[in-house]
Amino acid sequence: MSSRLIMETLQSEFADHLAKIYVQHEDEIQVELLSERLDWLPKICLFVHHQWKAFFVSAWASDGCKQEHQFKLHYLFSLDNEKLFLVIHAPVSADQPDFPSVAAHLIAANWAEREIQDTFGLTAVGHPNPKALWSHPDWPSSTFAMRKDFSIHSNPTRVDGDFPIASVEGEGVLEIPVGPIHAGIIEPGHFRFSVAGEPIIRLQAQLFYTHKGTEKLAEGLSPERVLHLSERVSGDSTFGHSTAFCHAVERMCGLTIPERAQSLRILCLELERIHNHLSDIGMIANDVAFLIGYAHAMRVREDVMSLNERLWGSRLIRGVNALGGVRRDLSLSIIPEIKSLMIKVREELRELDQILMNSASVVDRLETTGILHQSTAKDIGIVGIAGRASGLDRDFRRDHPHLGYSRLTFNVPTRQTGDVMARTQVRIDEVMESTQIIEQILQKIPDGPIKISTPELPKSAFALGYCEGWRGPILHALETDSHGAITRYKIDDPSFHNWPALLFAVQGNIVPDFPLINKSFNLSYSGNDR
């Protein structure tokens, strides 16, 4: 279906409620709601969701109070089959800062709306679970960090308060508090387990400990500086996040980067996928006390990390992405080394796969542990590897081709069981795919420049940038003001969508399996908290 047909359908259904509808950057349908028709927001969202089986991707707000005396809501949907995005923009008057909750009908928008409530002070009326998400209990209730009248340098006084943790009662029910400082070398977050004996009845999480104000920091900064911020949204996805940001800037300026730069970006994205997946496979083996599996996985991963260092000068591929391309070129002489490492990774992983899957102690721990059912995954909007392991066959590389992924042939591995085993196997399969994607890239790496210069950002513009990171789709949205300065930078990490999945997947499992289940999702705290 073409974007024109979609626009016509929307136009005929909602003509009286829409201010504007148009296509931007080829694959973004922009729908602007009339300000007095805010109550139609959920209806339009649901229509889009049902009519075109559109997936909810993200929702965020921006503050335009100074110029227009209104906030703006943005609801983003992905029409996978049509390879299109659809963004619904809805103005919210500053005099009446509330809006009808979409999450009341589409639970995937749950966290996004709660974050909007906490950071912009816009109330989602009818939200099924409107408690604080972003705000910690010591954050003053009427202070909204993302509003323009809140200075980034302010330091709100701490107030008294407790976490809004629901209590689970009954004979033999215990609460186990964990964190924020955890026992391993991992990021901080607070978990509260309610258990009866060993099985977990309910898990509640308090995140946003690592909130660093990244989105707010970007406001007013030059895009070159924001690029370095984007590299530090989530360290493990350095290249994914910086690619999404560069993509947003490039789309906003109407640039297509040189083919060589596209190929180099794919190379980096796939290297990032390989090193993270190998690490996760190793850590999963570690968490079932199968140390030999851990040691071999980590040994091979370290080969990839040191290749990164030789290729780009940085193990985490930092300082490589640039607006309009990449900063570092690939020398011909190193290509055979990459090729032979890809063969090594495949062979080693095949062997490791056999070792793991033939060990009863491993298989027994992985199978049927931490099941995330497909229907749950679909309802709460789970993305990336976690979604694919629960049968959701979605991948931005195929569904929203970027960077020339459409010129490559690759499979999108999926599993149906949704357990730790499925998430492990999806990773193993993806590493295999990534190695052959890299081989395809090296086969026909185009000559030419690696970077083109970027003009100044256009004024009062909006653009999306995205890529399929190793964990799942990464999406950045950029807005500029009437001077062309960045006025809103929204970062959407797949972790933000997948954290709720963990809370479902652990139910009924025993506490000692929690670290394993947690690892099998391997969600980023920093990417979630920003």
Place this chain on the structure above:
Amino acid sequence: MLKFLRKSLQTGLVTTQYPRLPDLPPENFLGAPVINFEKISIERLKEAEKVCPTGAIAVETDGTRSKASLSYASCIFCGRCAEAVPEAITMSQEFELATFFKARLITSAEYVDGKLTGVHLPKREASIEELGERVRDEIFKTLGRSLHIRHVDAGSCNGCELEIAALQNPIFDLERFGMHFVASPRHADMLLVTGPVTRNLEIALQKTYEATPDPKVVVAVGACGCSGGIFGESYASRGGVDKIVPVDIYIPGCPPRPQALLHGLLLAMGRLSIH
């Protein structure tokens, strides 16, 4: 079982020889930027200052006098300055930057009427006499041969975590030095702290510090831990570990490669020869 054994024998020993042998990073490595103050004008320094995303390069002008400085504590090793001023700034392969004193991470130069009048290069590490004056020196004597480390993430982007976790893999194998990560601050001799210390982790870091028995050593890891890095000070970030708890050792990097972490940890234990 035999299969495992065969696999391990086939693989052989993979552990790095570092620090017994130097581990030189590749040529294009983004290591410590070095400014050739002889070759650079104030104007060009200001251009480098302008492109620096963290303010690691700073130029202050007061009448005819100017002072330029470069701090490895806040440098994120992005290489922008070297791109902007290629004739006088280069990205070196230097990565062993850990130090006891933050002041030693700063290089500075003074100019009068645009003419270079003095350069202060940081000494690599404290002299033995200076170390002797350190209040915490006793600790290092006590901890000489074994060290229990508690890692604390105070708001990091998880880049440092990846590299700290890599210390446990068979390549870097931290335990060969008698260093061991523990699950509780109560078991720890050392806190290895990453992140700019977010508002939401400030109290947790303080409590962790208090829960660690004396004598204890605090290590600030990465640009964020050393200075707040790219996140600096804001409503959400306190701007470095030493704003909240006393820091004994700084390990710059964004993130520091595992060899740089190893260097810092061995330095803390007094097991590196003093340069």
